[in-house]
Amino acid sequence: MQTVVELAKLSVCLGKREILTDLSVELSGRTIGLLGPNGAGKSTLILTLLGFCPVTRGTARVLGHDIRRHIKQVRALVGYMPENDSFIADMTAVSFVRMMGELSGLPAESALERAHEVLFYVGLGEARYRKLGTYSLGMKQMVKLAQAIVHGPRLLILDEPTNGLDPSARRRMLRLIRDIRDSGQMHVLLCSHLLRDVEETCEEVLILKQGRIVHYANLPRERSVNQRFVEIETSEDHAGLAEALTEIGCMCTTHGSGRLKMVLPEDFDLREIYRVAAKRDLPLRRLSYRRDTLEDIFFKAMEA
Amino acid sequence: MAVYKQTYKDYSGTRTAPWFRFLILSRYSYARLFQSKFLVLFLAVCMFYPLGCAVFIYLSHNSPLLAALRLRSEAMPPIDGQFFNVYCVVQGALAFLLTTLVGPSLVAPDLANGAMSLYLSHPFSRSQYVAGKMTILLLLLSLITWIPGIVLYLIQAGCAGWDWTRVHTWLAGSIVLGLWIWIVVLSLIALALSAWVKWKIAAGALILGVFFAGAGFGAAINNVTRTHYGAFIDLMQVVHTIWSDLFRNGSRADLSVTEAWTVLGVTCALCLWLLAKRIRAFEVVK
DSSP states (O other): OOOSSEEEEEEETTEEEEEEEEEEEEEEEEEEEEOTTTSSSSHHHHHHTSSSOOEEEEEEEETTTTTOOOOHHHHEEEEEEEEEOOSSSSSSSHHHHHHHHHHHHHHHHHHHHHHHHHHHHHOOOGGTSSBBBOOHHHHHHHHHHHHHHTTTOEEEESSEEEEEEHHHHHHHHHHHHHHHHTTTTTTEEEOOOOOHHHHOOOOOEEEEETTTEEEEEEEEHHHGGGEEEEEEEEEEEEEHHHHHHTTTOEEEEEEEETTTEEEEOTTOOTHHHHHHHHHHHHHHEEEOOOOOOHHHHHHHHHHO | OGGGOOOOOOOOOOOOGGTTTTTHHHHHHHHHHTOOOOHHHHHHTTTTHHHHHHHHHHHTTHHHHHHTTTOGGGGGGOOOOHHHHHHHHHHHHHHHHHHHTTTHHHHHHHHHHTTTTHHHSOOOOOOHHHHHHHHHHHHHHHHTTTHHHHHHHHHHHHHHHHHHHHHHHHHHHHHHHHHHHHHHHHHHHHHHHHHHOOSSSHHHHHHHHHHHHHHHHHHHHHHHHHHHHHGGGGGGHHHHHHHHHHHHOOOSSSHHHHHHHHHHHHHHHHHHHHHHOOOOOOOOOO
């Protein structure tokens, strides 16, 4: 699998402040989430990948291109949706998206055709001849997405794409991101402080705190590892059951009446739990895996 | 892909050469600018004086018509360096007015709307951005300054014959160089001020201020200090000094030609520095 973003001891200073410190990671997922509290350096990392912030130390590569030496190639391969309002108020959406396509190297006719297509794709087909100054916040977010994908980039960088969107617009935006991901034609780097957005769309997650990487998680792998955490609920006294399960290698803790949480040993056969319960004639009401949510992962990383 | 399908499809077509992409900005800006009827009208008005000059040149070489109008050809002013110097002053003033009309809307709205990060996230550099925006003014101002100037020169050369043309070849160079200097200075000042003031009206006022307040302050400094140092901030006087030299007219200005060229060079360098400071994808708050 091609490495999308490769950082090697990357440090970035703005003014006299060091914003990013010694970041080293290789990201190759189809969708990569960039998480962190406010001021963690997420946006600075994105701006650095786009060549807007000078690298102080180390290197960064995007799709194999060094950002210091081949920034034009990087920009040709990337589509960027900025966080803040970025548009030209007295242009219509179709002219604006067309112009952005042309700036990326599309011939004028192709850019016009693509502008119509992507505006329909993001749901602005009916409003494409309206001036951008008259658009609502949700529509402006969509038009920013349209200009980011008009030239068919290999990597789409989204900086807080659901900022200021109402629930239905947010759902639509996330659906589009998933659709772009599933099309298999581009990678997505999503920067957000909304854990739910990242959890719904991303495979890999990089968590930043105070300019450093505090955690890297491959969400599908993390979830499969967490299948060793199990919660069960019984109808009667469970003290004996906990003892019996501890004897066969499980680590158990009790939570209220009839509820047990346990960590299973490696290669543990779940049917053992049923056997132990049957031996004691104890009905099991519920058995569920307790998966770590992204929120758990995030807070663990923040505490670390 | 048909638009109704509403699915994402990659682009795999051809790409344009990166060198000429700066003209994309100019093209879109012209499309916006020429929606203004006032601008079109102003451009038409700017052609009146060159048209009058063309009629004058034709008249001065047409003895029967002069006789019919009861005018003597000796009484007609000669068409020489002085004539084209006056042409430069008139069209230069109109170029200045056109710059105050068009200049403020070039960079200020992009900065106000945060569009800079979008432009520069594409394979499009800051210098290409400045070149694209500057081309808008350079072409518009050329249209009312040196292009009609050269047309007038060619009309005069055609009417006066080879002898006049051979003696006055330098005039063509002076017209082009003199007016190019002016439009480059105007364009750079307009872009730099438009980049520093996000409000269009304020940017327009500032462009007027640089020239008129500069002239006013310059005169005040000269009167108070009884020196000629005030002339250094009077850009109109600086350019007139250069024009007088180019058109081989005696200059009554306080500046020497070398000083005038130095002031213009410093002004252009300052404008480029201001542009380099402001044309960025984002602002660093230190």
